Amino acid sequence: MSTLPNKGEPITTTPSSPASKRRPILWVRNRWVLVGLVVAFAVLFPWLVDRPRFWIPNIGIRTLWLGTIAMSLVFLNKYVGLLSLAQVTFAGIAAYGVGYFSVTLGLPYLLSIPIGILIGTLAGFLVALIAVRTKAIYFLMITLAIGQVFFSYASQAIEVTGARRGLSPILREDYGFVDFRTLEVFYYAALLAVVLLYLLCHYLANTSFGFALQGIRDSPDRMAALGYRVNRYRVAAVTFAAFVASVGGMILVFDRSQVDPDVVSLGSTLDVLIAAVVGGVGSLGGVFLGAVVLALLDNFAQDFTERYQTLTGVIFIVVLLFAPAGLAGVGGQVTRAIRKRRDRAAPPPPEHQEPQAPVPAESAIQKGNQQ
Amino acid sequence: MPDSTHALRALDVSKTFGGVRAIKGVSLDIAWGERISVIGTNGAGKSTLFNAIAGVFPVTSGTIELFGEDATRLPTAARAKRGLARTFQTSRLFEGLTSAENVYVALGGTEFSGHLLRSSRRTPERWLRVEELLDRVGLSGRGPMIVADLSHGEQRQLELAMALALQPKLLMLDEPAAGFSPAERQHLSALLRDLPRDITLLLIEHDMDIALAVADRVVVMHDGEKILEGSPADIRASERVREIYLGGSIDDAA
Numbered sequence: 001m002s003t004l005p006n007k008g009e010p011i012t013t014t015p016s017s018p019a020s021k022r023r024p025i026l027w028v029r030n031r032w033v034l035v036g037l038v039v040a041f042a043v044l045f046p047w048l049v050d051r052p053r054f055w056i057p058n059i060g061i062r063t064l065w066l067g068t069i070a071m072s073l074v075f076l077n078k079y080v081g082l083l084s085l086a087q088v089t090f091a092g093i094a095a096y097g098v099g100y101f102s103v104t105l106g107l108p109y110l111l112s113i114p115i116g117i118l119i120g121t122l123a124g125f126l127v128a129l130i131a132v133r134t135k136a137i138y139f140l141m142i143t144l145a146i147g148q149v150f151f152s153y154a155s156q157a158i159e160v161t162g163a164r165r166g167l168s169p170i171l172r173e174d175y176g177f178v179d180f181r182t183l184e185v186f187y188y189a190a191l192l193a194v195v196l197l198y199l200l201c202h203y204l205a206n207t208s209f210g211f212a213l214q215g216i217r218d219s220p221d222r223m224a225a226l227g228y229r230v231n232r233y234r235v236a237a238v239t240f241a242a243f244v245a246s247v248g249g250m251i252l253v254f255d256r257s258q259v260d261p262d263v264v265s266l267g268s269t270l271d272v273l274i275a276a277v278v279g280g281v282g283s284l285g286g287v288f289l290g291a292v293v294l295a296l297l298d299n300f301a302q303d304f305t306e307r308y309q310t311l312t313g314v315i316f317i318v319v320l321l322f323a324p325a326g327l328a329g330v331g332g333q334v335t336r337a338i339r340k341r342r343d344r345a346a347p348p349p350p351e352h353q354e355p356q357a358p359v360p361a362e363s364a365i366q367k368g369n370q371q
Numbered sequence: 372m373p374d375s376t377h378a379l380r381a382l383d384v385s386k387t388f389g390g391v392r393a394i395k396g397v398s399l400d401i402a403w404g405e406r407i408s409v410i411g412t413n414g415a416g417k418s419t420l421f422n423a424i425a426g427v428f429p430v431t432s433g434t435i436e437l438f439g440e441d442a443t444r445l446p447t448a449a450r451a452k453r454g455l456a457r458t459f460q461t462s463r464l465f466e467g468l469t470s471a472e473n474v475y476v477a478l479g480g481t482e483f484s485g486h487l488l489r490s491s492r493r494t495p496e497r498w499l500r501v502e503e504l505l506d507r508v509g510l511s512g513r514g515p516m517i518v519a520d521l522s523h524g525e526q527r528q529l530e531l532a533m534a535l536a537l538q539p540k541l542l543m544l545d546e547p548a549a550g551f552s553p554a555e556r557q558h559l560s561a562l563l564r565d566l567p568r569d570i571t572l573l574l575i576e577h578d579m580d581i582a583l584a585v586a587d588r589v590v591v592m593h594d595g596e597k598i599l600e601g602s603p604a605d606i607r608a609s610e611r612v613r614e615i616y617l618g619g620s621i622d623d624a625a
C-alpha cells in the first residue's frame with residue numbers, strides 16, 4: 001500500500017482527515033457511518049432491553065457520564081498530549097456547584113446547572129494556569145494531587161460540601177414541556193448532550209485551534225518558534241476539557257440524585273482512566289465502549305465472582321496487552337494484520353511511484369519567484 | 372541604543388549551561404538583507420547562539436536586538452511574531468500530521484492567526500498558501516503524506532517550508548542540508564541564493580560549498596567564541612580556518 005498521492009489527484013486543498021491517511025480495509029470506512037450506527041443503537045437501546053428500569057440508569061446513563069468525563073481526558077491526551085487525572089474532579093466540582101446552589105441556597109436547577117458547569121470549567125482554568133507549565137509525568141502528578149486535595153476538602157468542608165454525607169437530594173424536575181423525572185426523557189436529554197459534546201470535540205480538533213493543539217502535542221518548541229503562545233493554547237484546551245467533564249458531571253449528579261466525596265475519589269479517577277484506556281486513548285468515541293464495559297462489569301461481575309475488582313483489573317491488563325489502542329483500536333489492528341498477511345501471501349507489485357527526487361532546482365525557484 | 376539599520380545585533384552574548392560555557396561573549400551585527408554563514412566545528416556553540424537569538428532560553432549575559440528593538444527578554448513567540456523564523460538542527464515536525472497540515476499550522480502562528488475556531492475545511496486561502504510553500508521547497512504532491520512517511524531529505528525541506536511560512540524578515544537555518552543527497556544540496560543552495568534579498572539570512576552549515584556560496588559574510592566560531600569574520604574568499608584562503616577544522620576533527624576523534 002502506498003500512501004503516495006496519485007498523480008491525477010488534486011493535492012490537498014482540504015485537510016486529509018486521519019481516516020483518509022490510512023484507510024481501513026475491513027472496518028467501517030467512514031467514521032460517521034460508525035458514529036451513526038452507535039448513536040442509532042443508543043437511541044433504540046431503551047427498547048432493546050428487557051428491564052428498562054434497570055438498564056437505562058445503571059448501564060445507559062452511567063455510560064453517558066462516565067464516557068463523557070473519559071472523553072474529556074482523551075481529548076487532552078489525544079490532541080494536546082497531556083494526561084489529566086483531574087477530569088473527574090472538574091465533573092465533581094460542577095456537581096457540587098449544583099448541590100450547593102440548589103440544595104443549600106435553594107436556587108432553581110435551571111440556574112444552578114449553568115453555574116455548576118461554569119464553576120467546573122473555571123476550576124479547570126485555574127488548575128491549567130498552574131499545571132500547564134509542567135509536562136508529561138509532572139502534569140499527571142499535579143492533576144492527581146489537585147484531585148486528592150479536592151477530595152479531602154470535599155470530605156471535610158461540612159458547610160459547603162456536606163462533608164461525608166454530601167449534598168442531597170438533587171432531583172430531576174418536571175418542566176411542563178419536558179418531564180425530566182421520566183427516565184427515558186433524562187436518558188435522551190443526556191444522550192443529546194453527549195452527542196453534541198462529541199461533535200464539538202471533533203469540530204474543535206479540525207479548527208486552526210485544534211491543529212495548533214496537535215502541533216503543541218508534537219513539538220512545543222517548534223510551535224513557540226512559529227509564534228504561538230504555547231501555554232495559552234494549553235490553558236484553553238484544559239479549560240475546554242474541564243467544560244466537557246463538567247457537563248458529564250451534570251448527568252452524573254442527576255443520575256445519583258446527590259453528590260458526595262465518592263464522586264471525586266481516587267476510585268472514580270481510576271474508573272475514568274480505565275474507561276479511557278479500555279475504550280482507547282486515541283479515540284474520542286471509543287471511550288464510550290470502555291465506559292459500557294465498565295458499567296456492565298460494575299453491575300454484573302458481582303453475580304459470578306466476589307472479586308469483581310480483580311476481574312476489572314484483569315480485563316484492563318488483557319486490553320493493554322492485546323489491544324494497546326483500546327477496543328476502538330481493534331478494527332485498525334485487525335485491518336493491519338489482514339493487510340500484513342495478504343502482503344506476505346502476494347508481495348505487492350513494485351511501486352511505480354517511487355518517491356521522486358526533489359523537483360529540479362530551476363522549476364522550484366521559478367515558482368518561488370512568482371510569489 | 373537599539374539601531375534600526377541592523378536586522379540583528381548581538382552584543383557580548385554569553386550562555387552557560389551548568390559548568391559548560393557554550394558561548395562566550397559573542398557579538399554579531401547583521402544589516403538588513405545580509406546573508407551570513409556561521410561555520411565551526413562540532414560543539415563550537417553555533418546552535419546555542421541560534422537558540423539565544425530565538426529566545427529558547429535566557430542568555431547568561433549580553434543583549435540581543437532584533438529589528439532595531441531590544442529583544443533580550445522577549446519570549447520566543449514574540450520574536451517569531453516580529454519576523455524571526457528558524458529551523459532546528461534536528462527536525463522538529465508534527466509527527467502526527469501530514470506535510471500539508473504541518474505547513475498549515477506553521478501559517479497559523481502569524482499570517483493566519485485569526486479565525487481560531489473556523490473549521491480548517493473552510494480556509495481555502497490558507498491551504499493554497501500551503502501548496503505554494505510545499506511547491507517552493509520541492510515538496511509538490513507530498514502534502515497528503517504523514518511526516519513519518521517522508522524521507523529524511525523531505526523532512527528537512529518541510530522544515531524549511533515551515534520557516535518560510537512565517538514570511539520572515541530574518542531567517543535562521545540550522546544545518547538545513549544535513550543528510551542531503553548531492554542533488555538535494557544543489558536544490559537547497561539554489562533555493563537559498565534565490566531567496567528575496569529582503570530576507571536577512573543566518574545560516575549554520577557544515578557543507579562549505581553551500582555555506583560559502585550563499586553568504587555575503589562568514590562568521591567562524593570555535594569553542595564558544597567568534598574567532599573570525601570575513602568574506603567567503605577570505606575564509607576560503609584563511610590558514611586559521613584550515614587549522615581549526617583539522618584540529619577540530621582531531622579533538623572530535625579523542
Ligand SMILES: Nc1ncnc2c1ncn2[C@@H]1O[C@H](COP(=O)(O)OP(=O)(O)OP(=O)(O)O)[C@@H](O)[C@H]1O
Binds near residue numbers: 393418
Ligand atoms: N541545552 C544544553 N544543555 C547543556 N549543554 C548544552 C546545551 N546545548 C548545548 N550545550 C553544550 O554547548 C556546547 C555548544 O553546543 P552547540 O550545540 O551550540 O554546538 P554547535 O556548534 O551547534 O555544534 P554542532 O555542529 O555539533 O551542531 C556543547 O558543548 C554542548 O554540549
Ligand SMILES: [Mg+2]
Binds near residue numbers: 417418419460545
Ligand atoms: Mg548545532
